[in-house]
Amino acid sequence: MTITDVGNLFMFAGGLGMFLYGMHSMSGGIQKTAGNKMKELLGILTSNHFMAVVVGALVTAIIQSSGATTVMVVGFVNAGIMTLTQAVGVIMGANIGTCITAWIVSLGQLGDAFKAFSPSLYAPLLVGIGAFLIMFSKKAKKQTVGEILVGLGLLFIGLDFMGDAAGDYLHFPIFTRAFELFGSNPILGILIGVIVTAIMQSSSAAVGVLQTLAAAGGVVTASSAMYISLGSNIGSCCTALLSSLGESRNAKRSAVIHLTFNVLGALVWGSGLFVLFQFRPAFGTMGIDSVGISVFHTIFNLVCTVLMTPLRGKLVALSGLLVKGGDEQEQAEQSDDAITLRHLDDRILETPSFAVENAILEVVHMGHIANENMERAFEAVMNYDKEKIEQVYRTEKVINKMEKLITEYLVKISNLSLNEDQHMVVNDLFYSVSDIERVGDHVENIVELMDVKEDGEPITFSEEGRCDLAEIMDLVEKSFVFSISAREKVSMDDANKVVKYEDMVDNLEEELREKHIERLSRQLCNPTSGVAFLDIISNLERISDHAYNLAGYVMSEQ
Template identity: 75%
Template sequence: MSINDIENLFLFIGGLGMFLFGMHSMSDGIQKSTGSKMRELLGILTNNRFMAVIVGALITAIIQSSGATTVMVVGFVNAGIMTLGQAIGVIMGANIGTCITSWIVSLGQLGDTFKAVSPSLYAPLLVGVGAFFIMFAKKAKKKTAGEIIIGLGLLFIGLDFMKNSAADYTELPIFTNAFALFGSNPFLGIAIGALVTGIMQSSSASVGILQTLAATGGVVTTASAVYISLGSNIGSCFTALLSSLGAPRNAKRAAVMHLSFNVIGAVIFGIAMYFLFRLRPTFADGSIGSVGISIFHTIFNIICTILIFPFADKLVSLSGVFVKSHDDDSVSSEDEEVVTLRHLDDRILETPSFAVENAILEVVHMGRTTHENLQRAFNAVLNYDQQAVDKVYETEKTINSMEKMITEYLVKISNLSLNEDQHNIINDLFYSVSDIERVGDHTENIAELIDRNRAGGEIVFSDDAREELKEIMDLVDNSFSYAMSAREKESIDDANQVVKYEDMVDNMEEELRETHIERLSKQLCKPTNGVVFLDIISNLERISDHAYNLAGYVMSEQ
């Protein structure tokens, strides 16, 4: 091996590295720029399967990896955010979305005829402009734009490096014979495509390399490109399959659906193209360019989706045949702690924007659980029930566990690549979890006041005291309910309602304290009962304070 061969090897490896890093940097920047748009995409998934296909294509076009999209889908299914029926639509769309990278690669292979408009000509300029934005721009949005621009530039430079390093070798007999063999043997061509994609964990990358070789001088035949492209679609399933190992049944079924869809599509197209090539051998043995591969890759994925879409439910059922059910798969008896742990699936971290939205959902879930416990404690105050009090204690332990799990998940998200707005939301969620946990503590305090004093004798509030307690508890209940609604919907109107209720609770707490002290001085109620009354309204006022904090975080994000 000569020094020139070593130089070309290093050039190819470096080009591949820049190509992959460019894809990553570009998709990372696009995800940051989309930000809250991901929430809208997530909402669309609950509508219908056709929209799920579109969303799947959009998400994959952003993150440029159908495998990563499917891994995320596996996480959503495991978390209970998405059903298998919705997941199959996203999986179908993911295969269409992955074609965007092949078209970007094609732009870089326009050739000398279109040199003036070839992205390769402007790639160094893009890197320079992107670096300038990242280094000197003060606004986060401009820095994000810099990431996208520099990623795009590196992608095209990497493609040029690979093309130039491979140009001297593509005319060698070993290359010609290899692609002739892949073209004449469909099974071998598909296997090579699947293997390379499985190793690289990206069909976009493997197809991009194939396109680069195709652009170096006609070494890639049409038949070999077709079969290798079909194999790359199958290979893109390996990431999700590996991710589903050890996951619950539905998560495994989502990964199997992805594999089934791609295998069925590859078989249908493989057979059709095999007979076409037998009828037109000159077409099969003819060379294909980068644009030709993009056209086939796109047509294949769109037609497969159209053909299989009507049988999507059958595909869901087929996954159940391959992944058998077990008794321990039932989630009907899961408590809130187990449900929360299942929802905080690390696979969702594959896409930071969705991870942020998932974290919001889980904080709201914790808030709803705390709200139910608060109402349980209120009922125990007005109508003593030992079982209700015991349930308050039990649920408070769950809330503490939820706080720990969600906080750990938020730490993981905070280490992801987030834009400034997302960082602010995650910081607010840290505080929100703490405030909700404190509401849980005050709820437990109220239950303990009733329970502890009940043991020393029955606590009987006067009719006036009971009415006063009910009135202030209703205000606190509404305040916390609006606070969680504001967090869930990012609603300023709901947050403003919390502010109004907070003022009402503060004023009423002062009035009730004064009137109750007056009742105590006139000996209209027992001193023990009076102390319990004052302690209860004190805890209620603090719960309202925490609701006010929760609303304030939402306001600060607008």
């Protein structure tokens, strides 16, 4: 091996690295730019099948990997955000979304007649402009644009590097014979596509390399390119399959649906192409360029989606047969964390915008648990119930655990590629989790005041005291409920209601304190119960303060 050969090898490796990094950088920049749009896409997931396909295609076009999209789908299903039926649509759309990268690669490999319009010509300029924006612009939006430009430029430069490095060798007989072998043996061709994609963890990247080889040497035959493309679709399932190991049965089923869909498509098309090439050998042995690969890749995924859409229910049923187990068994196998923390899944971190929205869902879920515990505590105050008090203690431990786990998840999100608005939301979520946990502490304080030893006297209040407590409890509960609703819906109306209820609670707490002190001075109630009464309304006022904080975070984000 000569020094020139070593240099070409290094150039090909460097080109592949630039191509992959360019895809990653461009993906990160687009995700920052599309932050709020990605949030809207998450809401569309609950819509019809057609919209699920559209979402899958758009998300894959943004993050440049159908494998990563399917990994997120596994996470969504595992978190209970998506059903298996909805997952089918997103998975189908993900395959369509990979075609975007193929067409981008095709643009970079236009012929000499279109040299002036070739992105490769402008790639260095894109990198230069992008670098200047990143280094010298103080505005986050311009820096994000710079990130996209650098990624796009490196992608095309990487493709050129790979093409130049490989071009000197593709005319060797060994490459010609290899592609002839892949083209004449569909099983081998598909297997090569599976292996290369599994190694690169991206069908978009694998097809991009194939297009580069096709454009550089002209040795890639139509049959070999088509079989390898079919294999790359199957190879994209490897990441999701590995990701689903050890997760819920529905998570495993979503990965199996992806595999089944792609394997069936490859089998049908592979068989049809094999028959066609037997009758028309010239079709299989003719050369193919990057545009031809893009056309085939697009038609294949579109046709598979159209044909398989009426069978999506069958795909779900088949996944149930392959991954056995019912809902009751699923519930029994889940840990307490899995049941409580429904929306947190590290796979969703693949797309920061979705990760932020899922963190919001989990914070809201924590708020609902705290509110249910508050209701139990209020019932125990009005009508002493030892079992309810014990349940409050148990739930408070769950809330404390949720605070720790959600905070850890938020730390992971804060290290992702976020825009300014998303950073603000994540910071507010840190504070929100702390406020909800403090609400839980105050609820526990209230039941501790009511909890008495077996030989002790129960805490009782006069009829007037009970009415006063019922009044302030109603206001506090409404305040907290609307604060959680404000976060969930990003509703200014709900946040303003919290402000109103907070003022009412503050005024009422002062009024009730004065009334109760007067009752104590007139000896109209038991001193022990009187102290408990004052401590209870003090804790209630503090709960309202934390609700006010929660609403304030939402208001500051507008």
